[in-house]
Amino acid sequence: METSLASISRNHAHYKRCYDIFEQKSGKIELYNKWASEEFPNIIQNIFDNKTRISCGRSLGIGSGTGSFEAALLKQLQLYFPSIHHIVVEPSETYVSHYKLHSILDDVQYDWQLKTMQQFKHDRDVSCNGRKFDFISAVNSLYYADDLNETLRYLVDQLTPKGCLMIFIRSEKGAGYRIIVNFPELHPAFEGSYLISSQTIVDMLTGMGLKHKVYHLPTSVDFSSAMNESDAEGNALLDLYTGIVDFRQTAPPSLVESVLEFLNKEERPDEEDLNMHVQSHLVLMEWDIIFIEKQ
Numbered sequence: 001m002e003t004s005l006a007s008i009s010r011n012h013a014h015y016k017r018c019y020d021i022f023e024q025k026s027g028k029i030e031l032y033n034k035w036a037s038e039e040f041p042n043i044i045q046n047i048f049d050n051k052t053r054i055s056c057g058r059s060l061g062i063g064s065g066t067g068s069f070e071a072a073l074l075k076q077l078q079l080y081f082p083s084i085h086h087i088v089v090e091p092s093e094t095y096v097s098h099y100k101l102h103s104i105l106d107d108v109q110y111d112w113q114l115k116t117m118q119q120f121k122h123d124r125d126v127s128c129n130g131r132k133f134d135f136i137s138a139v140n141s142l143y144y145a146d147d148l149n150e151t152l153r154y155l156v157d158q159l160t161p162k163g164c165l166m167i168f169i170r171s172e173k174g175a176g177y178r179i180i181v182n183f184p185e186l187h188p189a190f191e192g193s194y195l196i197s198s199q200t201i202v203d204m205l206t207g208m209g210l211k212h213k214v215y216h217l218p219t220s221v222d223f224s225s226a227m228n229e230s231d232a233e234g235n236a237l238l239d240l241y242t243g244i245v246d247f248r249q250t251a252p253p254s255l256v257e258s259v260l261e262f263l264n265k266e267e268r269p270d271e272e273d274l275n276m277h278v279q280s281h282l283v284l285m286e287w288d289i290i291f292i293e294k295q
């Protein structure tokens, strides 16, 4: 189907601007870091406790972004591996520069791979570099996989015995997924696996006979700015959540209106905000975290 709508995932600079605004407005960084220090340690304890503590751990980040969350994860892994060799696979130069400036840890040896996961796999296949990983994370990046089934198989295959793959992905419950799935008019603009939810991944893993555990990370995001057409931050949120560059300006007005109506119905008032009479428009966002342990 022909579309005049442009996918946000093809425009790295615009995507980064919208994602930065989303991170500020949603408290996502604090939420993720809290999860990394409070929940992640309990989960990996069961996985890595029996691993030898003398070896150098090997880890791989797929779509690492600015590395702030990756650093929080690596800090916990350091309790099990005195030194870590960590490969960063990230195609955005801006993100990698930020990572190098702000998210570097001692006793971690970084290997910068300024490329997509597709290029990374290709280059590894060509060089026959078969060294496997104790930990692989793909945090909100599998939307960019070309063939999700094959990507999952590949990542699991790259794990050492008892190694673990951790995937963060939007859940079916959150507005992020509900918007795009409810508006098929957006779909022709999408490429890769942009339309997936955690359920897509769970179904594939089940089909492959791979055991996995799923954890949930819900939060509320204030979308009131998206209701105001002259609010630049609100428009950036709309772009991120529809997956379309300049959604308000480029989508047919009837589609913009329907998406806003949909968001209005998604509202989930927070008790605290009601008590404070704050003018906010809170919408549920939820990520699922899927752990796959190599048997």
Ligand SMILES: C[S@@+](CC[C@H](N)C(=O)[O-])C[C@H]1O[C@@H](n2cnc3c(N)ncnc32)[C@H](O)[C@@H]1O
Pocket (backbone or CB within 6 Å): 019, 062, 063, 064, 065, 066, 067, 069, 089, 090, 091, 092, 095, 115, 116, 117, 118, 138, 139, 140, 141, 144, 145
């Ligand atoms: C939603 S951001 C997540 C960043 C980081 N993991 C986090 O949670 O803060 C998605 C990341 O995937 C990267 N990305 C986009 N296409 C990719 C691809 N084909 N392979 C690997 N990473 C990709 C983007 O540059 C971006 O850093």
